[in-house]
Amino acid sequence: MSEALREPQQDRSRATRQKLLAAALESLAEVGYSATTVAVVAARAGVSRGAAQHHFPTRQDLFAAAVEYMTEVRLAEIREQAAGLPSGDGRTEAIVGMLADVYTGPLFRAALHLWVAASTEEPLRQQIVRLEAHVGRQAHRALLEVLEVDERTPGVRETVQGVLDMARGLGLADLLTDDARRRRGIVRQWAAILDQALATGR
Secondary structure, eight states, X not given: OOHHHHHHHXXXXXXXXXXXXXXXXXHHHHHOSTTOOHHHHHHHHTSXXXXXXHHOSSHHHHHHHHHHHHHHHHHHHHHHHHHTSOOSTTHHHHHHXXXXXXXXXXXXXXXXXXXXXXXXXXXHHHHHHHHHHHHHHHHXXXXXXXXXXXXXXXXHHHHHHHXXXXXXXXXXXXXXXXXXXHHHHHHHHHHXXXXXXXXXXX
């Protein structure tokens, strides 16, 4: 096969794969893990089940790839939104608010369904634990970057990790009811704590 023919074919393959991953995350967020089968994902993506299984032979393969894709999208969101945030006073609160929004959005809801399923399915758990460790490191690094702090300063690493853990907790609280009103006050308070704790790390 010539190079000219191979490239469009590879582009189509990448596009199909991305459609399947996006459809998997949408389905997880909307209907949960048990209802998100390969057939359901394929139908949502508008591709045949055979094409879906060509890219992801097993359901576990699909979900493992979906977690990696979700990481890329989530980190891209954080960096893109951070670029438009104000500088100076109010920046830390804007960053913490942005993070809370990311963790109360559909991507986090999809991740949460996977975590619950992984707690009782050992093969899935092994994949998710490994991937989430990677996700956690990447999210931590991205937050350090947008906060413009050095984690080698004593206390910075733990404080930044605390903000990520807080954001996950807010996402969990928001799962059943709209927690936006209470969340605003928590974001404001955490931003004040963060500014004080990180002052020496900037």
